[in-house]
Amino acid sequence: MLGLKLPTDPRWANIAEKNIEEILTDHAFCEQKAASTAISFIVTYPEETELVKEMGALAREEMSHFEMVHKEIRERGYNLGRERKDEYVQKITAFFPHEGDRMKRLVNRLLIAALIEARSCERFKVLSENIADKELAEFYRKLMVSEANHYTLFIKFARDYGNREEVDQKWQALLDYEAELMKNFGNKEYIHG
């Protein structure tokens, strides 16, 4: 799915299903962080008009998703808990060395963002297919679609800003790294747990 080389361990669905409150809180912060990431592309690359335009729209969309998740939290009588460290994102972000000119760093950041969107999308699919709560399952099915679009958007920009062949090679290497990493995940009640 979306190029990912290792599907999520099915046991994760059970862990998630039993910890809906934690999943929802973690998910709300994933949306907030996605919005903050989009904003950071704008601040770092303001001269890239098309990128700024799309990242502005994306930040707004991610905040609307945040609001939707927060509504699900409230309706279930839960409270938005505190943000927790996202170990998966930390490890993924460390894949590319922090070097090279700024446009090369932009391509790397776009690929990282694409991967996080792809894996989030896959996790939403797992949730939508495994959660007993029909309304929440449908909620995740819908969100899955928009995350898939975001993945496509980031890949498109990475190819626009980099050499196509080089970008595709980098993407494959990142996918291999992620699949290896994923072997040790799938056991915690987080979206990327």
Add this chain to the structure above:
Amino acid sequence: MLGLKLPTDPRWANIAEKNIEEILTDHAFCEQKAASTAISFIVTYPEETELVKEMGALAREEMSHFEMVHKEIRERGYNLGRERKDEYVQKITAFFPHEGDRMKRLVNRLLIAALIEARSCERFKVLSENIADKELAEFYRKLMVSEANHYTLFIKFARDYGNREEVDQKWQALLDYEAELMKNFGNKEYIHG
């Protein structure tokens, strides 16, 4: 207007009018920073359900304003320049000492946000009344209305979270400080210049 004790020096309108590109770039980043501030309230006070709800909606709205300003920039053949330091915001933020319990700090941050919205609103009014470009003047007139609503929202939350009398006293002290500060502003091509 909105409690502000010193109106903007009329000369600022002329400076702004002659530097529309700089004003638009600075304005776009004001909207982005307003969105980031709303997000930071969410991250710092996730347990405050009503605040989180409103800040989520506000961050989304500020990003839609960012998009609107970026559209004005593109349509005029300009490019979004780089973000510049906002000296006014830095000085305003320094008014309250960084101490007290976290709810007291929340009240202070809400008052600072209210003030920045109030002054931005006044500046938009000045622009709407002085810009020769009719379409842009109308654009600022409309934005002025939403900034006024944001000011009201922040004041409401400050009063909810603090002792009403104490909050009103703090607000007056902040307004006095700002009016004094404003005497040295009004001479640069920024929204808060």
